[in-house]
Amino acid sequence: MKSVALFLSSSIVLFSLQGCSSTANYQAASLPQQLAAPRTVNANKINMTALAGSIQPADRLTPGDAVIVTIATGIETEKAPEWTIRVAEDGSLNVPLVGPVSVAGMRLTDAEKLLAFESVRRGVYVSPNVTLRMEQRRANQVTVLGAVNKPQTYELPVGASDLMTAISMAEGFSENANTVAQIRHPPGTGARLAALAQTRQVSYPGEAVPPPVPDQFEMDLMRLNEVPQSHLQLVDGSVVMISEKPERFVNVTGLVRQSDMILMPKDGDMRLLDAISQAGGLSESLANKVKIIRKRPDDSEVVIEASIRDAKKGGAANLRLAPNDLVSVEETPLTYTLGTIKTFIRFGFSSAVPGI
Structure with a gap:
């Protein structure tokens, strides 16, 4: 019995020393905003009116009219x-x-x-x-592909050939839609649009000349304030590709019933307690300490420390997880000691009862 007590005491000291030598970079409650996981964005919440291009007068002449x-x-x-x-x-x-x-x-x-x-x-x-x-009026043939409800080629009036009209014709974003749109115009479109803008500038000197439009580009539909309005215009032969949301995972390990890679929801956030729950819950009821290892955009890593007890009370400890986070429910002197006691009890009980 004395040897058991000595072993447990040594274990507590060992874990105490380990705790002193490895300190997490950040606490969940004081995590800097730049390291916080981004919110999951639903494409169907995009303001469609923001996808409209510049208003074109109904009587403005275009090639093909x-x-x-x-x-x-x-x-x-x-x-x-x-x-x-x-x-x-x-x-x-x-x-x-x-x-x-x-x-x-x-x-x-x-x-x-x-x-x-x-x-x-x-x-x-x-x-x-x-x-x-x-x-x-000339009509533009515009193809809408990817994560929309009705992908196909549509005929759009020249005066309303913009991203809003194209996605509306395709009956909106599908549930799988990401917020990134890829636009591909026929080769040389940018040069033709630039020449047309110069022609208008001669006729209408007060009219602003839009920035050059590349033949291929992509844009985040949630950051349209960074996109020139001319980039929302489509021409005959334009192709719009709405990308699908990629599958996102977090890894959960440590004192959980089933260490696993957990699939994150496509249309919502996953928080710390959600991930632990999907890993089958805690394998040790007194487990409390969690470390989340998160990658920065430059591939360096940070460690975020959280408390399960604090997370259950709500607030910052139940932090939002980012794709590829590693969630580790840590062993502590208390959980190690409790686990060891359980092992000795099981061992003693098995020895005392023949056949077990």
Whole structure:
């Protein structure tokens, strides 16, 4: 019996020394904000109106639009001639006799004035009355893929070809949706949009020129304040890919009934007590000390120390876990001693009862 007491005393001293030599970097109650686990974001809570691109006037001409051009000179004996002409990909309108005139990005009334001016400057007419009527707006074919409820290719009106319209047409985000969208435009789109912006700048000097749009990029839909509004615009042939949430895990080990890798919920947070519960609960009821090993973005590690008793009272100790956290319910002198006593009791009881 004396040897058992001596063994237990030595164990307590040993654990006390170990506790002094290894101190956690942080306490859960005073964890710096930059080390806190991010909240799980539900894509369906994204403000859809924030995905709308810049408002485009309904009568602004774009490549592919078909317009009816009428030029009256005042000397006609019959109805003034009119032509249905489509705005070319280079933004020009090729009017009979007058030739090509760059009108993309202009409003109808301004394009009328420009056509009249050019027809006089080129010596075709003396004082023409030019009118333009929109015959058919070009529609953009936009493909929406990934974590949306109805992925497919949609036809969007040019004036409303933006991320909000595309995702609305696809009936919104699916339950699996992440908040990251990848946009891919046809090659050379950025250059064409830049040229169109320069054309508008000549016609409308007070209009701001948007920043260049890359042909491929991705954006976090929860941080749209960092995204230029021009990046929300889509063109013919654009592809929108809404990524799915990756599976996230935490590892739970130590004084739990089943050390395991625990799958985190896709649509919510996992906290310390949730992880321990999913690992089958504590294998030792008096266990209290927990260490959470968490990786920083630079792959260095920090250790966060928490108390199960404090966590059960609520508050900071029941901290939110981050993907790939290692949760270790630690052995302490008390739990070690209690476990040893139980072992000796079982051993003694088994020795006393034959066959056990």
